[in-house]
Amino acid sequence: MDTLEKxxxxxxxxxxxxxxxxxxxxxxxxxxxxxxxxxxxxxxxxKVEAGQWYWKFIYPDGSESGELKIKNGDIVRLELESPDxxxxxxxREMGFKVDIIPGKTRIHVISAETPGEYWIQCAEFCxxxxxxxxxxxxxxx
Amino acid sequence: xGILSTFDRIVWGISVIVTFVVLFIVGGGWxxxxxxDPIDARAALIAQYFNLVYIxxxxxxxxxxxxxxxxxxxxxxxxxxxxxx
Numbered sequence: 001m002d003t004l005e006k007x008x009x010x011x012x013x014x015x016x017x018x019x020x021x022x023x024x025x026x027x028x029x030x031x032x033x034x035x036x037x038x039x040x041x042x043x044x045x046x047k048v049e050a051g052q053w054y055w056k057f058i059y060p061d062g063s064e065s066g067e068l069k070i071k072n073g074d075i076v077r078l079e080l081e082s083p084d085x086x087x088x089x090x091x092r093e094m095g096f097k098v099d100i101i102p103g104k105t106r107i108h109v110i111s112a113e114t115p116g117e118y119w120i121q122c123a124e125f126c127x128x129x130x131x132x133x134x135x136x137x138x139x140x141x
Numbered sequence: 142x143g144i145l146s147t148f149d150r151i152v153w154g155i156s157v158i159v160t161f162v163v164l165f166i167v168g169g170g171w172x173x174x175x176x177x178d179p180i181d182a183r184a185a186l187i188a189q190y191f192n193l194v195y196i197x198x199x200x201x202x203x204x205x206x207x208x209x210x211x212x213x214x215x216x217x218x219x220x221x222x223x224x225x226x
Contacts, residue, residue, distance in 0.1 A: 095187035114180035
């Protein structure tokens, strides 16, 4: 086998191993993103309404707020809905986005593990004030 | 020795390594340091995978781009006039 053939085989085998390896390693990440039971049974449900151009969070006791406030250690099931256009719930530090599509309820479970304040941003262009559609995720001690 | 001399291998290797270092710096440094720290286990898992893809992608890019530079170094005919002169 000459050098060119060796290089050819190295490229084919190396590329195949890399592609399939990365594909296999992506499976647990995809499961973590899509599986609503990833963190186990949620402690409570918060309904999230995303509209032009506001965020509204409705807690189990019926109270509402413009910021998402949860306690450290809670596992919270978010039920996200939109009355108008597509929005996207995005917390950079949590590494995910959830598109909120009108007429559907999107489910996403989050785990509060690090107290602090984080930005929630709409990550889907939703009109003139899309850029201002931000609020806070507050994880309390 | 085949079609590649020791000198060729050294030039190729250096081209790939230099390209990797340049891509690494341009790409944001060590493990996407500009990205915020993950705050939960799932975010850490996602960040870990992103870092892996980042390194693997950079390695493959460096291999291809570095090989391209190696071809330029090897087959560049320095006796031909350059440009429009």
